[in-house]
Amino acid sequence: MPYPTLEDVxxxxxxxxxxxxxxxxxxxxVGEARRAAVLAAARELGYRPNAMARGLAAGRTxxxxxxxxxxxxxxxxxxxxxxxxxxxxxxxxxxxxxxxGEAAAARTALDELLDLRPDGLVLAGAxxxxxxxxxxxxxxxxVAILPPSRADRADxxxxxxxxxxxxxxEHLVALGHRRIAVVDAGRRPSPLRRVYxxxxxxxxxxxxxxxxxxxxxxxxxxxxxxxxxxxxxLPTTGPAPSEPPSAEPVSAELMGSELMGSELMGSEPVxxxxxxxxxxxxxxxxxxxxxxxRVPQDVSVIAHGEAREADAVxxxxxxxxxxxxGRRAMAALLDRLDGGDPDRRPVRATVPPVLTNRGSTxxxxxxxxGATER
Amino acid sequence: MPYPTLEDVxxxxxxxxxxxxxxxxxxxxVGEARRAAVLAAARELGYRPNAMARGLAAGRTxxxxxxxxxxxxxxxxxxxxxxxxxxxxxxxxxxxxxxxGEAAAARTALDELLDLRPDGLVLAGAxxxxxxxxxxxxxxxxVAILPPSRADRADxxxxxxxxxxxxxxEHLVALGHRRIAVVDAGRRPSPLRRVYxxxxxxxxxxxxxxxxxxxxxxxxxxxxxxxxxxxxxLPTTGPAPSEPPSAEPVSAELMGSELMGSELMGSEPVxxxxxxxxxxxxxxxxxxxxxxxRVPQDVSVIAHGEAREADAVxxxxxxxxxxxxGRRAMAALLDRLDGGDPDRRPVRATVPPVLTNRGSTxxxxxxxxGATER
DNA sequence: ATGAAAGCGCTAACAT
DNA sequence: ATGTTAGCGCTTTCAT
Numbered sequence: 001m002p003y004p005t006l007e008d009v010x011x012x013x014x015x016x017x018x019x020x021x022x023x024x025x026x027x028x029x030v031g032e033a034r035r036a037a038v039l040a041a042a043r044e045l046g047y048r049p050n051a052m053a054r055g056l057a058a059g060r061t062x063x064x065x066x067x068x069x070x071x072x073x074x075x076x077x078x079x080x081x082x083x084x085x086x087x088x089x090x091x092x093x094x095x096x097x098x099x100x101g102e103a104a105a106a107r108t109a110l111d112e113l114l115d116l117r118p119d120g121l122v123l124a125g126a127x128x129x130x131x132x133x134x135x136x137x138x139x140x141x142x143v144a145i146l147p148p149s150r151a152d153r154a155d156x157x158x159x160x161x162x163x164x165x166x167x168x169x170e171h172l173v174a175l176g177h178r179r180i181a182v183v184d185a186g187r188r189p190s191p192l193r194r195v196y197x198x199x200x201x202x203x204x205x206x207x208x209x210x211x212x213x214x215x216x217x218x219x220x221x222x223x224x225x226x227x228x229x230x231x232x233x234l235p236t237t238g239p240a241p242s243e244p245p246s247a248e249p250v251s252a253e254l255m256g257s258e259l260m261g262s263e264l265m266g267s268e269p270v271x272x273x274x275x276x277x278x279x280x281x282x283x284x285x286x287x288x289x290x291x292x293x294r295v296p297q298d299v300s301v302i303a304h305g306e307a308r309e310a311d312a313v314x315x316x317x318x319x320x321x322x323x324x325x326g327r328r329a330m331a332a333l334l335d336r337l338d339g340g341d342p343d344r345r346p347v348r349a350t351v352p353p354v355l356t357n358r359g360s361t362x363x364x365x366x367x368x369x370g371a372t373e374r
Numbered sequence: 375m376p377y378p379t380l381e382d383v384x385x386x387x388x389x390x391x392x393x394x395x396x397x398x399x400x401x402x403x404v405g406e407a408r409r410a411a412v413l414a415a416a417r418e419l420g421y422r423p424n425a426m427a428r429g430l431a432a433g434r435t436x437x438x439x440x441x442x443x444x445x446x447x448x449x450x451x452x453x454x455x456x457x458x459x460x461x462x463x464x465x466x467x468x469x470x471x472x473x474x475g476e477a478a479a480a481r482t483a484l485d486e487l488l489d490l491r492p493d494g495l496v497l498a499g500a501x502x503x504x505x506x507x508x509x510x511x512x513x514x515x516x517v518a519i520l521p522p523s524r525a526d527r528a529d530x531x532x533x534x535x536x537x538x539x540x541x542x543x544e545h546l547v548a549l550g551h552r553r554i555a556v557v558d559a560g561r562r563p564s565p566l567r568r569v570y571x572x573x574x575x576x577x578x579x580x581x582x583x584x585x586x587x588x589x590x591x592x593x594x595x596x597x598x599x600x601x602x603x604x605x606x607x608l609p610t611t612g613p614a615p616s617e618p619p620s621a622e623p624v625s626a627e628l629m630g631s632e633l634m635g636s637e638l639m640g641s642e643p644v645x646x647x648x649x650x651x652x653x654x655x656x657x658x659x660x661x662x663x664x665x666x667x668r669v670p671q672d673v674s675v676i677a678h679g680e681a682r683e684a685d686a687v688x689x690x691x692x693x694x695x696x697x698x699x700g701r702r703a704m705a706a707l708l709d710r711l712d713g714g715d716p717d718r719r720p721v722r723a724t725v726p727p728v729l730t731n732r733g734s735t736x737x738x739x740x741x742x743x744g745a746t747e748r
Numbered sequence: 749a750t751g752a753a754a755g756c757g758c759t760a761a762c763a764t
Numbered sequence: 765a766t767g768t769t770a771g772c773g774c775t776t777t778c779a780t
Contacts, residue, residue: 007773048485049773049774052426052429052430053772056424057773057776058775071450080445081474095469100455114422116425117424117426282656286656289664312559380758391767398758403766429772430759431772
């Protein structure tokens, strides 16, 4: 069952190929009667124009290639929705490729997309070298969802630099928190560790940095036999509080790197935690809950990075609004596609971060008090 | 910056277009010297074959279209990886489209994929009508990751029917659980509700079904002032245990539908929960932890459906192995693409489910005992 | 308003 | 082993 061609439609409608072509592209200069006949013939045959032939002949393909780093990336779905929204009622088809988290695959995927001669390209967090980015930029209009440093010739859309961090820190500080820990639950140390340390230091807060294992050690699960909610203390930057020895106040990694040279702060337990590398904060939250901590009564949790589960588990997050990122990216691309001046200087768009309060943060509990209203 | 063409390469290498074409396709019947010259010219020009032109001329495009329901679908990333793995060292490019969870968008995406005249199509959970599925099947080889009923002419790959359910139920029963609740945390009632009810009934277990709100009502968060881990009881199918009135034993929805006509079972609290509609079970887990329940000491949790966060939060899951699904789907497609007989009967592959024990399930606690080892 | 004709960049017979 | 030639299905002048 081969696909019907323009010619088949023309034959069936009793007109020439060119006429059918005009009708298919919605040209106004076709008589009503003919147009109806052509459309009827096309429908009867189940005709759909061959995008390959069309692209070849027209010199534009109507394709916008979208290169994602990884389908599992919590940003990916949102960005894609924003792109689709931005491209609505435009004769553009979004085609996705992904590097599946690997640089080599990203490169291949980029080439495959370029081979299709897309009208434009959106590179969303893909692990590309500058050379590859340049190659893409030289081939067609490109908007990158990345810091501009990586893609100087492409339009870029990204989070306000430091925006989410600032938002998270201000939020906690406004709630009265002064003893704040950063928990990096990622597999590899996040660059955000020192950004948060710096931002907190600006408030006179010297925040310890833990990984998930260290957090678990510091706040071990409530032992099976014991009463819940009463053992374990979050580490402090000072000497260990008078606690059972099981509660390691500071992890080796903490001592080894992040805390070197920091000022000790006393023995109060941490009242708030910033979760990195754990989009949505679910892992950090459950670790704390398992340790018998009530969130947010005993400890507030805010996660850097949005994810589906943030809503499900109720963790407050600061994040870049992914949809908005996608919308802005598509807007920049359309502007470039429609726009006159192909050599105008690159767009440098910035999107403000969003704090979504899901109740995992609350005012610091006054020292010595049993409870605090949220 | 136009793309260089075959002709440009030929000119630069001082040979004919056809020779370049042969070289680009790795034909063996080209002399070493010429081949090297052509390759050098191509590299210097940054030549990449135009996939559109190639597809048009060759009658095959090398494209495998992959239609996903939704990028956020926890299965999507895994399936895609499996597909990519299955297609490795084949001259095939995977191109993704998605319906973003909407039927209309899925249809559009399918059409856009078909317009590219793909060599094959993988439909992974997209919300397509049977008519659309038939249209796809009539156009090119299709493998659907769906129950065969929906796509009788396509090859299908799917989970063993009832497999994950059986696996979950057997797991809990083997651990001694008899008081089991099903919590459906999805926005819409899952069809799995009655499947689990049925499977549990086969073991003489009459399981109540709750939604997340009902679970919260039944196991309210530990009040700020109180000691953790001691209030709230999971509902039973029998009369409410002697508990504070805040603990609603059965939700209205529970009474209204799922429990109608079920046999009451007594007053023991539930010792295990199956989480539906909450891939990875994070929402159910945190709700229980917030209520002061220890998992798995007080209550075991198993989630139906794998998700990234399952690993992060430590919830045991039963799920279809997404990668394997993808691998099998690609294998079926390749078989169809290479294979001789285009009319052989459709593949009906089935993939066994996988239980990933992450420690959220444990043996039932002997009645009246304080604790149980995991 | 409609038709004729020339490609778009490539592949695949077919020559040589 | 290498060059020639006819399309693939469509768009797009250009005539009419």
